[in-house]
Amino acid sequence: MSSIIIPFRFQLLPPYPGCGSPVGGGISKFRGWWSAEEGKTMGRQPCCDKLGVKKGPWTTEEDKKLVNFILTNGQCCWRAVPKLAGLRRCGKSCRLRWTNYLRPDLKRGLLNESEEQLVIDLHARLGNRWSKIAARMPGRTDNEIKNHWNTHIKKKLLKMGIDPVTHEPLQKENEPIKTSSSSTEKRLLESKDHHSSPLGSANSTHVSSEENSSSTSSENSLTINDHETETLFESLCEDQMLLSHLLSENEPSFMDTSAWELPNNGPSFNNNDHANAFTSWDDCATWLLDCQDFGVHDFGLDSFNDVEIGILNTGNK
DNA sequence: AAATTTGTCAACCGCCTCGTA
DNA sequence: ATACGAGGCGGTTGACAAATT
Numbered sequence: 022m023s024s025i026i027i028p029f030r031f032q033l034l035p036p037y038p039g040c041g042s043p044v045g046g047g048i049s050k051f052r053g054w055w056s057a058e059e060g061k062t063m064g065r066q067p068c069c070d071k072l073g074v075k076k077g078p079w080t081t082e083e084d085k086k087l088v089n090f091i092l093t094n095g096q097c098c099w100r101a102v103p104k105l106a107g108l109r110r111c112g113k114s115c116r117l118r119w120t121n122y123l124r125p126d127l128k129r130g131l132l133n134e135s136e137e138q139l140v141i142d143l144h145a146r147l148g149n150r151w152s153k154i155a156a157r158m159p160g161r162t163d164n165e166i167k168n169h170w171n172t173h174i175k176k177k178l179l180k181m182g183i184d185p186v187t188h189e190p191l192q193k194e195n196e197p198i199k200t201s202s203s204s205t206e207k208r209l210l211e212s213k214d215h216h217s218s219p220l221g222s223a224n225s226t227h228v229s230s231e232e233n234s235s236s237t238s239s240e241n242s243l244t245i246n247d248h249e250t251e252t253l254f255e256s257l258c259e260d261q262m263l264l265s266h267l268l269s270e271n272e273p274s275f276m277d278t279s280a281w282e283l284p285n286n287g288p289s290f291n292n293n294d295h296a297n298a299f300t301s302w303d304d305c306a307t308w309l310l311d312c313q314d315f316g317v318h319d320f321g322l323d324s325f326n327d328v329e330i331g332i333l334n335t336g337n338k
Numbered sequence: 339a340a341a342t343t344t345g346t347c348a349a350c351c352g353c354c355t356c357g358t359a
Numbered sequence: 360a361t362a363c364g365a366g367g368c369g370g371t372t373g374a375c376a377a378a379t380t
Contacts, residue, residue: 100366
């Protein structure tokens, strides 16, 4: 089965009725829908009504409802989705199902070799921060990468004699930590405390300065001395070249997730070859409707009514 | 062919962060 | 300043499939 990236800015439609227009920070910043819709005096509803909320695997029927709903209404308040889509699910569950499985820009199938290598490289830098890793990998979800790491890559690395946590040869495990220059990262890990992935800690120190420009260098080196910092920096710089294009904050990530949320003026595709194949919403909609690989027919999208197709076609007006 | 073990991955759980009241 | 809720995240679980005995 071929892997396909759907360069598709999905929320082509206005927010839900009553939602109003999310202002400023976009939809993710939007709050307070319930108070407006239900005439309540501010305050909030619980995440989901625990009673009557279904759990477990999603049925085709539920998938169909969710996809149809989001195609028609776009993404807005996840808490409102199950109610409006006629699903007996928690909003969280809907979001998860959508982001991990139903989103049309997802690749299907196992990670290929280059993707695997990228995961390994990114994991070496970011640790178990799967969402950060996924953000650098087009069409892949954090859950998918996490699963693949745990079931494939971990074993592969162990087979190769590499510690999947430290990314260093296993035989070095028993060596003293303090003077080994190749264990720079590990030393940093030791100096940082409690992250689940020691390397993740080290890398979080490094990455934090990349990804969080508000972090100061002094903050990042609170627990290591100057010499260690210098050595660490030198060590990390070796690899920095390799991934700088991936990790640069100034460069858009491969999958610009914001693209999903702020489509207001019609298609604005990711910068890749697939994207160029689509020149209009008609193309997108047509493609989506024809997409067998995604299993669109399983969701009943091929049986969109005229109104729904019309909405899709006019989404960028 | 049946039973058991192992592998896979979708989904849930609980915690954290951030924004709002 | 505080409480609360939404969304997001990573860890874990459990159902199912595949492989092995």
